[in-house]
Amino acid sequence: xxxxMDADRMARALTRIxxxxxxxxxxxxxxxxxxxxxxxxxxxxxxxxxxxxxxGEPVPTGAxxxxxxxxxxxxxxxxxxxxxxxxxxxxxxxxxxxLLVDDVLYTGRxxxxxxxxxxxxGRPRDIQLxxxxxxxxRELPIKADYVGKNFPTSTNQSIQVHLSEVDGLDEVLLEExxxx
Amino acid sequence: xxxxTSSHQVVESNDSAMPVKTIQARHxxxxxxxxxxxxxxxxxxxxxxxxxxxxxxxxVPTLRGKTIVNLFFESSTRTRTSxxxxxxxxxxxxxxxxxxGSSVTxxxxxxxxxxxxxxxxxxxxxxxxxxxxxxHQLARVCRARIVNAGDGMHEHPTQALLDAFxxxxxxxxIKGLKVAIIGDLLHSRVARSNLLLLKLLGAEVCLCGxxxxxxxxxxxxxxxSTTSIEDAVTDADVIMMLRIQKERMRGHFVSSLREYFNVxxxxxxxxxxxxxxxxxxxxxxxxxxxxxxxxxxxGTRSVMLEQxxxxxxxxxxxxxxxxxxxETI
Numbered sequence: 001x002x003x004x005m006d007a008d009r010m011a012r013a014l015t016r017i018x019x020x021x022x023x024x025x026x027x028x029x030x031x032x033x034x035x036x037x038x039x040x041x042x043x044x045x046x047x048x049x050x051x052x053x054x055x056g057e058p059v060p061t062g063a064x065x066x067x068x069x070x071x072x073x074x075x076x077x078x079x080x081x082x083x084x085x086x087x088x089x090x091x092x093x094x095x096x097x098x099l100l101v102d103d104v105l106y107t108g109r110x111x112x113x114x115x116x117x118x119x120x121x122g123r124p125r126d127i128q129l130x131x132x133x134x135x136x137x138r139e140l141p142i143k144a145d146y147v148g149k150n151f152p153t154s155t156n157q158s159i160q161v162h163l164s165e166v167d168g169l170d171e172v173l174l175e176e177x178x179x180x
Numbered sequence: 181x182x183x184x185t186s187s188h189q190v191v192e193s194n195d196s197a198m199p200v201k202t203i204q205a206r207h208x209x210x211x212x213x214x215x216x217x218x219x220x221x222x223x224x225x226x227x228x229x230x231x232x233x234x235x236x237x238x239x240v241p242t243l244r245g246k247t248i249v250n251l252f253f254e255s256s257t258r259t260r261t262s263x264x265x266x267x268x269x270x271x272x273x274x275x276x277x278x279x280x281g282s283s284v285t286x287x288x289x290x291x292x293x294x295x296x297x298x299x300x301x302x303x304x305x306x307x308x309x310x311x312x313x314x315x316h317q318l319a320r321v322c323r324a325r326i327v328n329a330g331d332g333m334h335e336h337p338t339q340a341l342l343d344a345f346x347x348x349x350x351x352x353x354i355k356g357l358k359v360a361i362i363g364d365l366l367h368s369r370v371a372r373s374n375l376l377l378l379k380l381l382g383a384e385v386c387l388c389g390x391x392x393x394x395x396x397x398x399x400x401x402x403x404x405s406t407t408s409i410e411d412a413v414t415d416a417d418v419i420m421m422l423r424i425q426k427e428r429m430r431g432h433f434v435s436s437l438r439e440y441f442n443v444x445x446x447x448x449x450x451x452x453x454x455x456x457x458x459x460x461x462x463x464x465x466x467x468x469x470x471x472x473x474x475x476x477x478x479g480t481r482s483v484m485l486e487q488x489x490x491x492x493x494x495x496x497x498x499x500x501x502x503x504x505x506x507e508t509i
Contacts, residue, residue, distance in 0.1 A: 065228060068240040068270075074503060080202030081504035083221075084228040084497075120237045 004133065004151055004159065007170035013148035014043070017130060018050035020146055025097060030125070032093060033061040035101040036114050037085050040064075042165035043132060044101040062089035064100075069113035087117070094122040103161040105131040108142035133172060135159050203505045207319045207326040208498055210335045211376040219377065223345050225497035226490070232269055233492060242500060243272035246303040250276045251293075252329070253309045258464050258488060259329050259339075263306050266495035272303075294318050304499065307331070312369075325502050333367050333428065339463050340373035342494040344381065346487050347418055350459050355382035360412040360454075362388040362444065363422030363471050366395050366433070370463045371422055375401055388412035389422075390444065392433040409444050416454040421446055421462045421472050437470050446472045451481060459483045 005013070025031060031051070035044030041063040048061040065085040067073075073081070100114055111129060118127060132148040137155060149172075153159065158175040162168075201221050205213040214222070232238055248267045252260055260276065267274040277297075288296075290309065297305065304325045307315050312332035319326045330336040347354055359378055365371050365387055378385050379401065387398060387405040398405050406412050413419055424440065434440045451458065460472075460482045468474045476482065 068232075068242040068500075073242060074244075074246065081501055083201050084225050084500065086228045087231050116241070120239070121235060 001173040004174050005172035010170045014046050017146045018047050022054050030096045031059050032096045033099045034064050037065045039103040039161050040101045042163050060091045066113040069117045093124045095125050098124045098127045101130045103132050104159050105134045105144050108138045108140035111142045112140050203501050209315045209328045211337050211373050222497050226345050226494040229496040230493035241271045243270040246272045248272045248274050248304045249302045250306045252278045262491040263495055266492050298322050334369050335373045336369040337373050339370050340377040342491040345490045345494050357383045357417040359383045359418040360386045360416040361420045364393045364424050365389045366393045367425040367428040368422045386412050414453045419460045424470050446476050
Protein backbone atom coordinates (compact mmCIF):
# COMPACT_ATOMS: atom_id res chain seq x y z
CA UNK A 1 0.00 0.00 0.00
CA UNK A 2 1.32 3.50 -0.84
CA UNK A 3 2.59 5.42 2.17
CA UNK A 4 0.87 8.80 2.54
CA MET A 5 2.86 9.84 5.60
CA ASP A 6 5.82 8.23 7.35
CA ALA A 7 6.83 8.50 11.01
CA ASP A 8 9.12 11.47 10.45
CA ARG A 9 6.50 13.49 8.57
CA MET A 10 3.86 12.62 11.12
CA ALA A 11 6.06 13.90 13.96
CA ARG A 12 6.74 17.14 12.04
CA ALA A 13 3.07 17.65 11.25
CA LEU A 14 2.15 17.30 14.93
CA THR A 15 4.92 19.71 15.95
CA ARG A 16 3.71 22.24 13.38
CA ILE A 17 0.09 21.88 14.53
CA UNK A 18 1.19 22.41 18.14
CA UNK A 19 2.91 25.67 17.14
CA UNK A 20 -0.16 26.76 15.19
CA UNK A 21 -2.27 26.14 18.29
CA UNK A 22 -0.05 28.42 20.39
CA UNK A 23 -0.12 31.04 17.63
CA UNK A 24 -3.91 31.14 17.45
CA UNK A 25 -4.60 30.89 21.18
CA UNK A 26 -3.25 32.82 24.14
CA UNK A 27 -1.40 31.12 26.96
CA UNK A 28 -4.03 32.47 29.35
CA UNK A 29 -6.74 30.64 27.39
CA UNK A 30 -7.93 27.57 29.17
CA UNK A 31 -6.93 24.99 26.60
CA UNK A 32 -7.88 21.33 26.92
CA UNK A 33 -7.33 18.44 24.50
CA UNK A 34 -9.92 15.75 23.79
CA UNK A 35 -8.99 12.84 21.49
CA UNK A 36 -11.66 10.77 19.75
CA UNK A 37 -11.14 7.06 20.37
CA UNK A 38 -9.44 5.02 19.11
CA UNK A 39 -6.58 6.81 17.33
CA UNK A 40 -7.47 10.41 18.11
CA UNK A 41 -6.66 9.72 21.77
CA UNK A 42 -2.92 8.94 21.39
CA UNK A 43 -2.56 11.82 18.89
CA UNK A 44 -4.03 14.15 21.52
CA UNK A 45 -1.49 12.82 24.04
CA UNK A 46 1.36 13.60 21.65
CA UNK A 47 0.11 17.12 21.02
CA UNK A 48 -0.25 17.57 24.80
CA UNK A 49 3.44 16.72 25.18
CA UNK A 50 4.43 19.21 22.47
CA UNK A 51 2.25 21.93 23.99
CA UNK A 52 3.77 21.37 27.41
CA UNK A 53 7.23 21.85 25.90
CA UNK A 54 6.16 25.10 24.25
CA UNK A 55 3.93 26.55 26.99
CA GLY A 56 5.77 25.17 29.99
CA GLU A 57 2.60 23.90 31.61
CA PRO A 58 0.51 20.75 31.20
CA VAL A 59 -2.66 20.81 29.08
CA PRO A 60 -5.48 18.61 30.49
CA THR A 61 -6.11 15.77 28.04
CA GLY A 62 -9.10 13.43 27.76
CA ALA A 63 -10.43 10.69 25.52
CA UNK A 64 -13.92 10.55 24.05
CA UNK A 65 -15.78 7.50 22.76
CA UNK A 66 -18.52 8.54 20.35
CA UNK A 67 -20.07 5.12 19.69
CA UNK A 68 -23.26 5.82 21.64
CA UNK A 69 -23.74 9.03 19.63
CA UNK A 70 -23.28 7.54 16.16
CA UNK A 71 -26.06 8.34 13.68
CA UNK A 72 -25.96 4.88 12.13
CA UNK A 73 -26.74 2.97 15.34
CA UNK A 74 -30.11 1.23 15.34
CA UNK A 75 -30.71 2.11 11.67
CA UNK A 76 -31.49 -1.52 10.96
CA UNK A 77 -33.83 -3.73 12.97
CA UNK A 78 -30.89 -5.94 13.90
CA UNK A 79 -27.17 -5.89 13.38
CA UNK A 80 -24.06 -6.15 15.49
CA UNK A 81 -23.36 -3.23 17.77
CA UNK A 82 -20.02 -1.41 17.68
CA UNK A 83 -17.86 -1.89 20.73
CA UNK A 84 -18.33 0.85 23.30
CA UNK A 85 -15.16 2.10 24.96
CA UNK A 86 -14.74 4.25 28.01
CA UNK A 87 -14.88 8.02 27.80
CA UNK A 88 -12.36 9.67 30.11
CA UNK A 89 -12.66 13.42 30.51
CA UNK A 90 -11.55 13.90 34.11
CA UNK A 91 -11.99 17.70 34.09
CA UNK A 92 -14.77 20.22 33.57
CA UNK A 93 -15.05 21.53 30.01
CA UNK A 94 -17.15 24.57 31.00
CA UNK A 95 -15.66 27.77 29.52
CA UNK A 96 -12.65 25.86 28.16
CA UNK A 97 -11.23 26.04 24.64
CA UNK A 98 -11.49 22.44 23.49
CA LEU A 99 -9.01 21.12 20.96
CA LEU A 100 -10.84 18.12 19.52
CA VAL A 101 -8.48 15.59 17.91
CA ASP A 102 -9.20 12.85 15.35
CA ASP A 103 -6.98 10.89 12.98
CA VAL A 104 -8.96 11.17 9.71
CA LEU A 105 -11.62 13.68 8.66
CA TYR A 106 -13.89 12.15 6.02
CA THR A 107 -17.70 12.48 6.02
CA GLY A 108 -17.70 14.59 9.18
CA ARG A 109 -20.17 12.29 10.91
CA UNK A 110 -17.74 11.27 13.65
CA UNK A 111 -17.05 14.95 14.36
CA UNK A 112 -20.80 15.62 14.50
CA UNK A 113 -21.20 12.81 17.03
CA UNK A 114 -18.24 14.12 19.05
CA UNK A 115 -19.71 17.64 19.15
CA UNK A 116 -23.02 16.24 20.46
CA UNK A 117 -21.19 14.20 23.08
CA UNK A 118 -19.08 17.16 24.23
CA UNK A 119 -22.14 19.37 24.65
CA UNK A 120 -23.50 16.75 27.08
CA UNK A 121 -20.41 17.30 29.22
CA GLY A 122 -20.78 21.05 29.59
CA ARG A 123 -20.59 24.36 27.75
CA PRO A 124 -17.13 24.96 26.35
CA ARG A 125 -16.07 28.43 25.21
CA ASP A 126 -15.27 27.05 21.78
CA ILE A 127 -14.24 23.85 20.04
CA GLN A 128 -11.41 23.69 17.49
CA LEU A 129 -10.86 20.64 15.33
CA UNK A 130 -7.47 19.01 14.73
CA UNK A 131 -7.05 16.16 12.23
CA UNK A 132 -3.99 14.32 11.03
CA UNK A 133 -5.43 13.68 7.54
CA UNK A 134 -8.27 15.45 5.74
CA UNK A 135 -9.37 13.17 2.92
CA UNK A 136 -12.37 15.19 1.69
CA UNK A 137 -15.93 13.96 0.90
CA ARG A 138 -17.70 15.86 3.63
CA GLU A 139 -21.38 15.03 4.13
CA LEU A 140 -21.91 17.63 6.84
CA PRO A 141 -20.88 21.29 7.12
CA ILE A 142 -17.73 20.63 9.16
CA LYS A 143 -14.23 21.99 8.64
CA ALA A 144 -10.94 21.31 10.44
CA ASP A 145 -8.99 24.17 12.06
CA TYR A 146 -5.64 22.36 12.02
CA VAL A 147 -4.74 19.74 9.39
CA GLY A 148 -1.64 17.53 9.32
CA LYS A 149 -2.03 16.80 5.62
CA ASN A 150 -4.74 17.41 3.05
CA PHE A 151 -5.00 14.27 0.98
CA PRO A 152 -7.87 14.21 -1.52
CA THR A 153 -9.10 10.66 -2.11
CA SER A 154 -11.83 8.89 -4.02
CA THR A 155 -14.59 7.10 -2.14
CA ASN A 156 -13.27 3.66 -3.12
CA GLN A 157 -10.00 4.38 -1.36
CA SER A 158 -9.41 4.15 2.36
CA ILE A 159 -6.90 5.82 4.65
CA GLN A 160 -5.28 3.65 7.33
CA VAL A 161 -3.59 5.50 10.16
CA HIS A 162 -1.17 3.43 12.22
CA LEU A 163 0.23 4.76 15.49
CA SER A 164 3.00 3.23 17.54
CA GLU A 165 0.82 3.29 20.69
CA VAL A 166 -1.85 1.12 19.01
CA ASP A 167 -0.24 -0.53 16.00
CA GLY A 168 3.46 -0.63 16.82
CA LEU A 169 4.60 1.94 14.20
CA ASP A 170 3.74 5.39 12.85
CA GLU A 171 2.52 5.55 9.25
CA VAL A 172 -0.45 6.51 7.12
CA LEU A 173 -1.34 4.21 4.22
CA LEU A 174 -3.64 4.53 1.23
CA GLU A 175 -5.73 1.46 0.50
CA GLU A 176 -7.31 1.03 -2.94
CA UNK A 177 -10.38 -0.81 -4.16
CA UNK A 178 -12.76 -0.49 -1.20
CA UNK A 179 -16.29 -1.45 -2.34
CA UNK A 180 -18.49 1.65 -2.29
CA UNK B 181 -11.70 7.62 12.05
CA UNK B 182 -14.82 8.43 10.14
CA UNK B 183 -17.19 5.60 9.65
CA UNK B 184 -19.43 4.79 6.74
CA THR B 185 -23.16 5.26 7.02
CA SER B 186 -24.28 1.67 7.34
CA SER B 187 -23.20 -0.68 10.07
CA HIS B 188 -22.81 -3.46 7.49
CA GLN B 189 -20.13 -1.47 5.70
CA VAL B 190 -18.36 -1.04 9.01
CA VAL B 191 -18.07 -4.80 9.28
CA GLU B 192 -16.98 -5.31 5.67
CA SER B 193 -14.42 -2.53 5.54
CA ASN B 194 -12.44 -4.40 8.18
CA ASP B 195 -11.94 -1.13 9.99
CA SER B 196 -9.79 -1.98 12.96
CA ALA B 197 -10.67 1.34 14.58
CA MET B 198 -14.31 0.33 14.99
CA PRO B 199 -14.51 -3.31 16.00
CA VAL B 200 -18.03 -4.63 15.95
CA LYS B 201 -19.10 -7.28 18.39
CA THR B 202 -22.40 -8.84 19.11
CA ILE B 203 -24.15 -11.43 21.22
CA GLN B 204 -25.83 -14.30 19.43
CA ALA B 205 -28.97 -14.72 21.50
CA ARG B 206 -32.05 -12.64 20.72
CA HIS B 207 -33.18 -12.70 24.33
CA UNK B 208 -31.47 -12.79 27.69
CA UNK B 209 -33.39 -15.52 29.49
CA UNK B 210 -30.62 -17.46 31.21
CA UNK B 211 -26.88 -17.27 31.77
CA UNK B 212 -26.79 -20.42 29.62
CA UNK B 213 -27.66 -18.19 26.63
CA UNK B 214 -24.22 -16.55 26.89
CA UNK B 215 -20.68 -17.65 26.06
CA UNK B 216 -17.64 -16.58 28.08
CA UNK B 217 -16.71 -14.05 25.34
CA UNK B 218 -20.22 -12.61 25.34
CA UNK B 219 -20.16 -12.26 29.12
CA UNK B 220 -16.82 -10.44 28.92
CA UNK B 221 -18.25 -8.21 26.16
CA UNK B 222 -21.19 -7.27 28.42
CA UNK B 223 -18.86 -6.55 31.34
CA UNK B 224 -16.48 -4.44 29.19
CA UNK B 225 -19.39 -2.50 27.74
CA UNK B 226 -20.72 -1.97 31.27
CA UNK B 227 -17.37 -0.44 32.20
CA UNK B 228 -17.93 2.20 29.49
CA UNK B 229 -21.57 2.66 30.53
CA UNK B 230 -20.57 3.28 34.14
CA UNK B 231 -18.83 6.50 33.17
CA UNK B 232 -22.10 7.92 31.82
CA UNK B 233 -23.54 7.75 35.34
CA UNK B 234 -20.83 10.09 36.58
CA UNK B 235 -21.61 12.87 34.09
CA UNK B 236 -23.63 16.01 34.76
CA UNK B 237 -26.02 14.97 31.97
CA UNK B 238 -26.46 11.25 32.52
CA UNK B 239 -27.94 10.46 29.15
CA VAL B 240 -26.82 9.29 25.71
CA PRO B 241 -29.05 9.19 22.60
CA THR B 242 -28.33 5.54 21.75
CA LEU B 243 -31.79 3.90 22.08
CA ARG B 244 -33.78 6.90 20.89
CA GLY B 245 -37.14 5.80 19.51
CA LYS B 246 -36.99 2.33 21.08
CA THR B 247 -39.86 1.35 23.33
CA ILE B 248 -39.17 -0.85 26.33
CA VAL B 249 -41.92 -2.30 28.51
CA ASN B 250 -41.07 -3.25 32.08
CA LEU B 251 -43.60 -5.95 32.87
CA PHE B 252 -43.44 -6.79 36.57
CA PHE B 253 -45.68 -9.45 38.09
CA GLU B 254 -43.82 -9.40 41.39
CA SER B 255 -42.97 -6.56 43.70
CA SER B 256 -39.57 -5.08 43.07
CA THR B 257 -37.90 -1.81 43.92
CA ARG B 258 -34.26 -2.26 43.02
CA THR B 259 -34.50 -4.24 39.80
CA ARG B 260 -37.37 -2.27 38.29
CA THR B 261 -35.81 1.09 39.16
CA SER B 262 -32.44 -0.10 37.94
CA UNK B 263 -33.84 -1.19 34.56
CA UNK B 264 -35.85 1.99 34.25
CA UNK B 265 -32.86 4.24 34.97
CA UNK B 266 -30.73 2.21 32.54
CA UNK B 267 -33.38 2.58 29.82
CA UNK B 268 -33.76 6.30 30.43
CA UNK B 269 -29.99 6.88 30.35
CA UNK B 270 -29.98 5.28 26.90
CA UNK B 271 -32.92 7.53 25.83
CA UNK B 272 -35.40 4.67 25.30
CA UNK B 273 -39.10 5.29 25.88
CA UNK B 274 -40.09 3.21 28.85
CA UNK B 275 -43.31 2.20 30.45
CA UNK B 276 -43.94 0.20 33.55
CA UNK B 277 -46.70 -2.30 34.00
CA UNK B 278 -47.10 -3.95 37.34
CA UNK B 279 -49.73 -6.49 38.35
CA UNK B 280 -51.56 -3.96 40.44
CA GLY B 281 -53.67 -1.87 38.10
CA SER B 282 -53.25 -4.13 35.07
CA SER B 283 -55.65 -6.53 33.36
CA VAL B 284 -53.86 -9.43 35.00
CA THR B 285 -56.00 -8.88 38.06
CA UNK B 286 -59.02 -9.30 35.78
CA UNK B 287 -57.92 -12.81 34.86
CA UNK B 288 -55.92 -12.30 31.66
CA UNK B 289 -53.18 -14.87 31.04
CA UNK B 290 -49.52 -13.93 30.63
CA UNK B 291 -49.59 -14.85 26.94
CA UNK B 292 -52.68 -12.76 26.27
CA UNK B 293 -51.18 -9.80 28.09
CA UNK B 294 -48.00 -10.22 26.06
CA UNK B 295 -49.85 -10.53 22.73
CA UNK B 296 -51.75 -7.34 23.46
CA UNK B 297 -48.60 -5.49 24.43
CA UNK B 298 -46.94 -6.86 21.31
CA UNK B 299 -49.70 -5.35 19.19
CA UNK B 300 -48.34 -1.96 20.30
CA UNK B 301 -44.91 -2.93 18.92
CA UNK B 302 -42.49 -2.55 21.82
CA UNK B 303 -38.86 -3.34 20.99
CA UNK B 304 -38.06 -5.03 24.28
CA UNK B 305 -39.92 -6.46 27.23
CA UNK B 306 -38.25 -6.74 30.62
CA UNK B 307 -40.18 -9.40 32.52
CA UNK B 308 -40.32 -10.39 36.14
CA UNK B 309 -42.70 -13.20 36.98
CA UNK B 310 -43.30 -15.53 39.94
CA UNK B 311 -43.35 -18.63 37.70
CA UNK B 312 -40.10 -20.25 36.58
CA UNK B 313 -39.92 -20.34 32.79
CA UNK B 314 -42.35 -17.46 32.20
CA UNK B 315 -39.72 -15.60 30.16
CA HIS B 316 -39.09 -18.59 27.91
CA GLN B 317 -42.81 -18.85 27.28
CA LEU B 318 -43.00 -15.16 26.40
CA ALA B 319 -39.97 -15.41 24.12
CA ARG B 320 -41.74 -18.05 22.06
CA VAL B 321 -44.74 -15.85 21.25
CA CYS B 322 -43.15 -12.38 21.07
CA ARG B 323 -41.16 -10.61 18.40
CA ALA B 324 -39.83 -8.19 21.02
CA ARG B 325 -36.58 -9.03 22.74
CA ILE B 326 -37.15 -10.43 26.24
CA VAL B 327 -34.91 -9.69 29.19
CA ASN B 328 -35.42 -11.92 32.20
CA ALA B 329 -35.57 -9.76 35.33
CA GLY B 330 -36.22 -12.77 37.55
CA ASP B 331 -38.55 -15.71 36.87
CA GLY B 332 -39.71 -17.61 39.93
CA MET B 333 -37.01 -19.86 41.35
CA HIS B 334 -35.25 -20.14 38.01
CA GLU B 335 -32.89 -17.31 37.02
CA HIS B 336 -32.02 -13.66 37.38
CA PRO B 337 -29.23 -13.24 34.81
CA THR B 338 -28.66 -9.49 35.07
CA GLN B 339 -28.10 -9.85 38.83
CA ALA B 340 -25.39 -12.44 38.21
CA LEU B 341 -23.77 -10.19 35.59
CA LEU B 342 -23.71 -7.19 37.93
CA ASP B 343 -22.30 -9.40 40.69
CA ALA B 344 -19.53 -10.55 38.34
CA PHE B 345 -18.86 -6.91 37.40
CA UNK B 346 -18.58 -6.00 41.10
CA UNK B 347 -16.27 -8.94 41.84
CA UNK B 348 -14.04 -7.98 38.89
CA UNK B 349 -13.83 -4.38 40.11
CA UNK B 350 -12.46 -5.62 43.45
CA UNK B 351 -10.44 -8.70 42.59
CA UNK B 352 -9.46 -8.06 38.96
CA UNK B 353 -10.35 -11.58 37.85
CA ILE B 354 -12.80 -14.33 38.67
CA LYS B 355 -10.89 -17.46 37.73
CA GLY B 356 -9.71 -19.31 40.81
CA LEU B 357 -11.55 -17.12 43.33
CA LYS B 358 -13.19 -18.84 46.27
CA VAL B 359 -16.83 -17.79 46.37
CA ALA B 360 -19.20 -18.83 49.15
CA ILE B 361 -22.92 -18.55 48.38
CA ILE B 362 -24.83 -18.83 51.63
CA GLY B 363 -28.51 -19.01 52.53
CA ASP B 364 -31.77 -19.99 50.90
CA LEU B 365 -30.37 -21.79 47.87
CA LEU B 366 -33.56 -23.68 47.12
CA HIS B 367 -35.67 -20.65 46.31
CA SER B 368 -32.95 -18.41 44.96
CA ARG B 369 -32.83 -17.51 41.26
CA VAL B 370 -29.90 -15.23 42.11
CA ALA B 371 -27.95 -18.23 43.38
CA ARG B 372 -28.68 -20.27 40.27
CA SER B 373 -27.65 -17.54 37.83
CA ASN B 374 -24.56 -16.73 39.86
CA LEU B 375 -23.60 -20.37 40.12
CA LEU B 376 -23.81 -20.83 36.33
CA LEU B 377 -21.89 -17.63 35.63
CA LEU B 378 -19.17 -18.13 38.25
CA LYS B 379 -18.60 -21.74 37.15
CA LEU B 380 -18.33 -20.57 33.53
CA LEU B 381 -15.71 -17.98 34.51
CA GLY B 382 -13.73 -20.51 36.54
CA ALA B 383 -14.48 -19.59 40.17
CA GLU B 384 -14.42 -22.17 42.93
CA VAL B 385 -17.94 -22.04 44.31
CA CYS B 386 -19.06 -23.39 47.66
CA LEU B 387 -22.78 -23.49 48.52
CA CYS B 388 -23.91 -23.35 52.12
CA GLY B 389 -27.30 -23.47 53.80
CA UNK B 390 -29.57 -25.58 55.96
CA UNK B 391 -30.11 -29.07 54.49
CA UNK B 392 -33.78 -28.21 53.85
CA UNK B 393 -32.74 -25.27 51.63
CA UNK B 394 -30.07 -27.02 49.55
CA UNK B 395 -31.71 -28.39 46.38
CA UNK B 396 -31.10 -32.12 45.84
CA UNK B 397 -29.78 -31.45 42.29
CA UNK B 398 -26.87 -29.35 43.57
CA UNK B 399 -24.29 -32.05 42.83
CA UNK B 400 -25.21 -31.82 39.11
CA UNK B 401 -23.58 -28.40 39.03
CA UNK B 402 -20.28 -29.87 40.16
CA UNK B 403 -19.79 -27.60 43.15
CA UNK B 404 -19.12 -28.24 46.81
CA SER B 405 -21.92 -27.82 49.32
CA THR B 406 -21.77 -27.71 53.09
CA THR B 407 -24.06 -27.06 56.03
CA SER B 408 -21.33 -25.33 58.04
CA ILE B 409 -21.01 -21.58 57.42
CA GLU B 410 -17.62 -21.63 59.19
CA ASP B 411 -16.41 -24.14 56.62
CA ALA B 412 -17.90 -22.15 53.70
CA VAL B 413 -16.40 -18.76 54.58
CA THR B 414 -12.90 -20.00 55.47
CA ASP B 415 -10.41 -18.36 53.08
CA ALA B 416 -13.23 -17.02 50.88
CA ASP B 417 -12.51 -14.13 48.47
CA VAL B 418 -16.22 -13.42 48.04
CA ILE B 419 -19.13 -14.09 50.39
CA MET B 420 -22.50 -13.86 48.73
CA MET B 421 -25.41 -13.84 51.14
CA LEU B 422 -28.96 -14.74 50.07
CA ARG B 423 -32.20 -13.53 51.52
CA ILE B 424 -34.49 -15.92 53.35
CA GLN B 425 -37.46 -15.80 50.97
CA LYS B 426 -40.40 -16.01 53.31
CA GLU B 427 -42.83 -15.42 50.44
CA ARG B 428 -41.75 -18.58 48.63
CA MET B 429 -41.68 -20.84 51.66
CA ARG B 430 -44.64 -23.15 51.64
CA GLY B 431 -43.75 -25.45 54.50
CA HIS B 432 -41.26 -25.57 57.31
CA PHE B 433 -37.74 -25.03 56.08
CA VAL B 434 -36.20 -23.30 59.09
CA SER B 435 -37.33 -23.67 62.68
CA SER B 436 -37.10 -19.97 63.54
CA LEU B 437 -35.45 -16.87 62.13
CA ARG B 438 -33.49 -16.40 65.33
CA GLU B 439 -32.09 -19.90 65.16
CA TYR B 440 -31.32 -19.38 61.48
CA PHE B 441 -29.23 -16.35 62.37
CA ASN B 442 -27.37 -18.26 65.08
CA VAL B 443 -26.44 -21.08 62.70
CA UNK B 444 -26.21 -19.39 59.28
CA UNK B 445 -26.12 -15.65 59.90
CA UNK B 446 -23.03 -13.76 58.75
CA UNK B 447 -21.44 -12.20 61.81
CA UNK B 448 -18.16 -10.27 62.21
CA UNK B 449 -16.60 -13.31 63.89
CA UNK B 450 -17.44 -15.46 60.87
CA UNK B 451 -16.13 -12.84 58.41
CA UNK B 452 -12.79 -13.04 60.27
CA UNK B 453 -12.27 -16.53 58.88
CA UNK B 454 -12.35 -15.27 55.28
CA UNK B 455 -9.45 -13.60 53.45
CA UNK B 456 -8.66 -10.09 54.66
CA UNK B 457 -9.71 -8.57 51.31
CA UNK B 458 -12.98 -10.51 51.16
CA UNK B 459 -16.00 -8.70 49.73
CA UNK B 460 -19.47 -9.29 51.11
CA UNK B 461 -22.34 -9.21 48.66
CA UNK B 462 -26.09 -9.42 48.92
CA UNK B 463 -28.65 -9.03 46.11
CA UNK B 464 -31.03 -7.20 48.47
CA UNK B 465 -33.38 -6.62 50.08
CA UNK B 466 -31.53 -7.65 53.23
CA UNK B 467 -33.11 -9.00 56.38
CA UNK B 468 -30.96 -7.55 59.12
CA UNK B 469 -30.40 -9.99 61.94
CA UNK B 470 -31.70 -12.92 59.87
CA UNK B 471 -29.06 -13.77 57.26
CA UNK B 472 -26.63 -10.97 58.04
CA UNK B 473 -25.67 -8.92 61.10
CA UNK B 474 -26.13 -5.16 60.76
CA UNK B 475 -22.48 -4.45 61.57
CA UNK B 476 -21.42 -6.69 58.66
CA UNK B 477 -23.98 -5.26 56.23
CA UNK B 478 -22.79 -1.73 57.02
CA GLY B 479 -19.14 -2.71 57.46
CA THR B 480 -16.12 -1.89 55.33
CA ARG B 481 -16.09 -5.22 53.47
CA SER B 482 -19.70 -4.86 52.32
CA VAL B 483 -20.15 -3.89 48.65
CA MET B 484 -23.95 -4.04 48.58
CA LEU B 485 -24.51 -0.47 47.49
CA GLU B 486 -21.83 -0.77 44.80
CA GLN B 487 -23.79 -3.74 43.47
CA UNK B 488 -26.80 -1.46 43.13
CA UNK B 489 -24.91 1.27 41.24
CA UNK B 490 -23.19 -1.30 39.03
CA UNK B 491 -26.59 -2.78 38.25
CA UNK B 492 -27.54 0.27 36.18
CA UNK B 493 -24.33 0.13 34.10
CA UNK B 494 -24.63 -3.61 33.49
CA UNK B 495 -28.28 -3.31 32.46
CA UNK B 496 -27.40 -0.48 30.08
CA UNK B 497 -24.81 -2.78 28.49
CA UNK B 498 -27.31 -5.64 28.19
CA UNK B 499 -29.98 -3.43 26.61
CA UNK B 500 -27.51 -1.85 24.19
CA UNK B 501 -26.03 -5.16 23.05
CA UNK B 502 -29.38 -6.96 22.88
CA UNK B 503 -30.84 -4.19 20.71
CA UNK B 504 -28.48 -5.32 17.96
CA UNK B 505 -28.16 -9.01 18.71
CA UNK B 506 -29.26 -12.20 17.05
CA GLU B 507 -30.39 -13.25 13.62
CA THR B 508 -32.28 -11.05 11.18
CA ILE B 509 -36.02 -11.03 11.73
